[in-house]
Amino acid sequence: FIPEASAALLNQQIALEAASSSAYLAMAAWCDQHGFDHTAGHFYKQSEEERKHMLKLFHYLSDMGGLAVSPPLSEVQHEFASLRDVFESALDHEVQVTESINKIVAACRKSNDFATENFMQWYVKEQVEEEYIVRRALELIDLAEAGSLDLIELDERLAQISYPA
């Protein structure tokens, strides 16, 4: 059993994760086109991850007896002014996702939906990692702009960032 209100929030989150997957696919294409092959690889991987995040929610909602909705395709941004612009957009996006997840957790607490709250804790932790990776990417871009890294090195380093567990 899942409360209606939780089911509606999870369907919104499913749509947001699907939008993340599409947004990162477009960022991968931009990076590919501008010679940042390794960074493109990072975004292709990220796009797949977001689809997994979406499916995890989708299965949870279905398994709890709710109706999971396959989200319609939304508008996707394909043009970026620079690599910095790509990562700044990615950070804005991740912060929006974090806020949405926090809202779901708060709503679950209020309605005593502890099962969904517990399920959503995985996403709370995941967002800490995802935001870290994009912030670290922006720091590396700062270093490149200050002349400490060339663009080839930057491209390689961007694809190697991992969360310090």
Ligand code: OFO
């Ligand atoms: Fe699904 O974590 Fe990013 O958006």
